[in-house]
Amino acid sequence: MRHDKSLPLGAKIGILGDGQLGRMLSQAASRLGFKVVVFGPDAESPAASVSALSKVARYTDLEALDKFAAQCDVVTFEFENIPVASLEHLIAGGARVAPNARALGITQDRVSEKSFARSVGIRTVDFHEVNSLDDLKAGVARLGVPSLLKTRREGYDGKGQVWIRDVADIDAAYASLGGRSAILEAKADFVREVSVIAARGFGGEVKTYPIGENHHVGGILSTTLAPAYVSESLRANAVEIATRVLEGLDYVGVLGVELFVLSDDSLLLNEIAPRVHNTGHWTQDGCLCDQFEQHIRAVAGWPLGDTEARFQVEMTNLLGPDVLAWESLSAEAGARLYVYGKDEPREGRKMGHINRIKGRV
Amino acid sequence: MRHDKSLPLGAKIGILGDGQLGRMLSQAASRLGFKVVVFGPDAESPAASVSALSKVARYTDLEALDKFAAQCDVVTFEFENIPVASLEHLIAGGARVAPNARALGITQDRVSEKSFARSVGIRTVDFHEVNSLDDLKAGVARLGVPSLLKTRREGYDGKGQVWIRDVADIDAAYASLGGRSAILEAKADFVREVSVIAARGFGGEVKTYPIGENHHVGGILSTTLAPAYVSESLRANAVEIATRVLEGLDYVGVLGVELFVLSDDSLLLNEIAPRVHNTGHWTQDGCLCDQFEQHIRAVAGWPLGDTEARFQVEMTNLLGPDVLAWESLSAEAGARLYVYGKDEPREGRKMGHINRIKGRV
Known part of the structure; x- marks a missing residue:
């Protein structure tokens, strides 16, 4: 078409x-x-x-x-x-x-992102807008401790975040913002973190990839296993959330939606990334059309590609010096190595990833 | 290692x-x-x-x-x-x-290529070196008609070749060479054309991909199906031939060996391509380590990668205007499209290819 x-x-x-x-x-x-x-x-x-x-x-x-x-x-x-x-x-x-400027603007700001999500019927953690020390105090009083203070804008991989574990932490936490506006988030009582990578074309067609389960270490994504072992209702719920996000933002392209899975298998939106996403790298070896090609297809107005998983893949980020093990990584059977061509393997820096095939789907 | x-x-x-x-x-x-x-x-x-x-x-x-x-x-x-x-x-x-200059030199010249193959115990079609009209006449007398006159150097996709179907064709065929030295090849009575893509590392390790069956149209490769339906003895024979070529040339990198399959399932060497090869494009979607990555691994002294076929793939070349059907090609499920970024889709020009997944292996 x-x-x-x-x-x-x-x-x-x-x-x-x-x-x-x-x-x-x-x-x-x-x-x-x-x-x-x-x-x-x-x-x-x-x-x-x-x-x-x-x-x-x-x-x-x-x-x-x-x-x-x-x-x-x-x-x-x-x-x-x-x-x-x-x-x-x-x-x-x-x-x-593409994507449009409104989608970018909404997802750049953690308050507007969560407000948007709620406006389209997606549950999020409870949150409180913080523009002053008094706001923060009121927020902690309302959401309790522990709660998570994040800058409204920027910050990723755990940067720009601080846990408030006690009322006594409030002043220091507020000072750490250096005057930036912030959001206080209630602690989500999640048992797993999953994400869904989804695409929408110019004509409004939506395609989603199978769900990935993510493990973070020190606030940075370490691994994604996909397709994850999830119930059909969880899968359908995640797809519904992604679809509401895509349609609510009139989005064209690929985005990643990070979700918390609660103990009753229900989902809370954690974050929307208005771009291809680290938790979608597994698609390079799990699917015929990976998230990168899918994004290009969407913004080029081409038909969206095949998102069916052919293999279950475990993606592992190579952070900082991890990539220096390229000799053993490149010798692994059943795996594919991706190196980003960055010079300095600084601690925590995303230098590459490896996709290991876990089995057929 | x-x-x-x-x-x-x-x-x-x-x-x-x-x-x-x-x-x-x-x-x-x-x-x-x-x-x-x-x-x-x-x-x-x-x-x-x-x-x-x-x-x-x-x-x-x-x-x-x-x-x-x-x-x-x-x-x-x-x-x-x-x-x-x-x-x-x-x-x-x-x-x-890498590969070395001797390997390039031998494979650039159809006479030295076939002489090399024979020197390492590989069967080829019968051939006759042609440096003069008298040579050509002697060759036709020895090999019979039809026989195929090719320039010794250059020429690909059927260029620089002419069939001699009758003794009366000899003068015109010779004139078409324009003074270039040539080779006259006996007609190979083959029933199928297959190829094997193989790699050798600096340490001498050899890896081969599963056999592909090739179909040419008008002298240009049209499709490769791989892994092809071949007998175990044919497969083993093809691997043995590729290994002799790699070792005989002290080759480092990937090469393609085109083979004729005779009616008794035996093999004749047709051509050695001292480089990644069009009949190996299927590996991009059939294998975890495709021929391109394999070549880079070999010349970089990295361990050779996994050549196991995960899918059976049919690769189809997009020649000239074929690529203009990108809208329907890109909409196919179970397929992956590759476009080379060339401007003019001239007749017969290789503009891209599509890998269609035929099934699991």
């Missing part, structure tokens, strides 16, 4: 952001015959080094953004902290941009 | 040749964290557009080759018509080059 939005072979896809997600998006786009232009701050980035063209500039450099957009048939992003104003500037200038 | 030849993460791999094979080699190298430098005549080539660096020059430009080699930790090639002198120049300058 062609529609007006279908980009032809050889069209140029612009990617805002130059990390490993941009790298894998670029490779998927090339495989489909598109040319890729990467926009980001680093000339020798993981994404720029596998792309036809790159524009090295800051995300707030409107002149550079205009030149970039002039080269592209569609602009997308791999990084959720692109300034919304930059995206709006591109759109005002006539660029085709 | 590390050995002296193992390149570290982030090492630079130079590829001579900038077509679709270089493109897919480059993508595989990037996936393993290597940086790729492409050397070829075209700035916007399929390979250069997905690679970190490129050098635009002719393969005979020794100065450009020296600059290229200075950037690379290993140099390999995707194109069998790189001048052997250029490879020898790089080696003399201290570059690490």
